[in-house]
Amino acid sequence: xxxxxxxxxxxxxxxxxxxxxxxxxxxxxxxxxxxxxxxxxxxxxxxxxxxxxxxxxxxxxxxxxxxxxxxxxxxxxxxxxxxxxxxxxxxxxxxxxxxxxxxxxxxxxxxxxxxxxxxxxxxxxxxxxxxxxxxxxxxxxxxxxxxxxxxxxxxxxxxxxxxxxxxxxxxxxxxxxxxxxxxxxxxxxxxxxxxxxxxxxxxxxxxxxxxxxxxxxxxxxxxxxxxxxxxxxxxxxx
Numbered sequence: 001x002x003x004x005x006x007x008x009x010x011x012x013x014x015x016x017x018x019x020x021x022x023x024x025x026x027x028x029x030x031x032x033x034x035x036x037x038x039x040x041x042x043x044x045x046x047x048x049x050x051x052x053x054x055x056x057x058x059x060x061x062x063x064x065x066x067x068x069x070x071x072x073x074x075x076x077x078x079x080x081x082x083x084x085x086x087x088x089x090x091x092x093x094x095x096x097x098x099x100x101x102x103x104x105x106x107x108x109x110x111x112x113x114x115x116x117x118x119x120x121x122x123x124x125x126x127x128x129x130x131x132x133x134x135x136x137x138x139x140x141x142x143x144x145x146x147x148x149x150x151x152x153x154x155x156x157x158x159x160x161x162x163x164x165x166x167x168x169x170x171x172x173x174x175x176x177x178x179x180x181x182x183x184x185x186x187x188x189x190x191x192x193x194x195x196x197x198x199x200x201x202x203x204x205x206x207x208x209x210x211x212x213x214x215x216x217x218x219x220x221x222x223x224x225x226x227x228x229x230x231x232x233x234x235x236x237x238x
Contacts, residue, residue, distance in 0.1 A: 001211045002223050003038035005231035007102060008083065008109060008138060008163060008194035010203075012061045015044040016051040019199035025065055027200050029074055035208040037195075039077035039231070043109055046099045047085035055100045058082065079103035079235065083138055084110050086124040091131035101133065105237035109163070111138040118145035125160055136161040139196060141168055141181065156189065163192040167203075169210040185226075186217055193226055 010018025011028050019025040032040065042062055045051035062080050069076065081102040084090055093099040094108065101108050108128055112121050121143065128135045137143075137155070140162045146152045155162075168181040184190055193214075197205045214223060232238075 001036055001208075001215060002220070002227060003036050004193075004207065004227040005039040005041075005077075006032070006037055006195050006197070006207070007041045007081075007136070007192050007231055007234065008043050008165075008196050009040050010042075010044055010083075010196070010198045011040065012042045012044050012058065012065060015053045015057065015061060017198060017202065018044065020201065022064070022068060024199045024201070026068060026072060026074070028197060028205055029065075029069065029076055030072075031200070031205045032197075032207075033074060033076055035205060037076065037205075037207060039079070041079045041081045041102050041109075041234075043081040043083040043102070045085065046082040046093075048087060050085075055080075055082070055097045058100055081109060084108060086110050086112050086121075088127075090124075091127055091133065094133065095131070102136070103235045103237075105234050106132060106134050107161075107234045107237075108133045108135050109138050110135045112143065114142045115144055118148075118151045121145060122155070125155070125158070129159075134159075134161065136163050136192065138163050139165045141165065152189070161191040162189060163194050164190045165196045166193050166207055166210045167196075169193075169213045170206075182213060182217060190226065191230055 010016055011025050013019045013022045013025045019028055044053050058080050066078055080100055082100040084099050125135050137160055141164055195207050197203060
């Protein structure tokens, strides 16, 4: 299995419902390294009324984690970000640095309520585009409105990028009744596969459980595109 880069994780200590403390964070990163993860973007929730850790706090926490990794000789690249819950005004908070894009780029990891209307989801993404951002729809498999294939195709045609949780390649869930999650990946709908890891207690690092499916069903070229090339476009802001 190639070394992977993970764009969606909740590994910073005490900022949201992810890692509880620094030791939780370090144990998660040790496990990530063991499983072949070469880099991660830390994306604590930015969700007004629920989790509202501003950008400066994320950057300070990430600095602390990087220093701890150096002390432990943990070789993993770490980048800042947020998983932004969409609300009117998100673009303004991104522009002011209260909410963070991914790795300082124009790419934004954005989530909506799983039961939101398709029109609301579309309008929110359009607002981000108009403000100069490239949205990546987090765990797109959760949105009921995208169970209609035509809605998903409209988003793809508009240029939205889609992130699927790796755990879906371990489960028997289906996206459309006749179309399992794995087929969505094989057919090219998915731009990013990510762990959405939350520490060692809740939703732990289990990327390796999906590796057998990936190695069996995706060419080495497709693996490199999803796990490396697409992520480097974020890091380099391409």
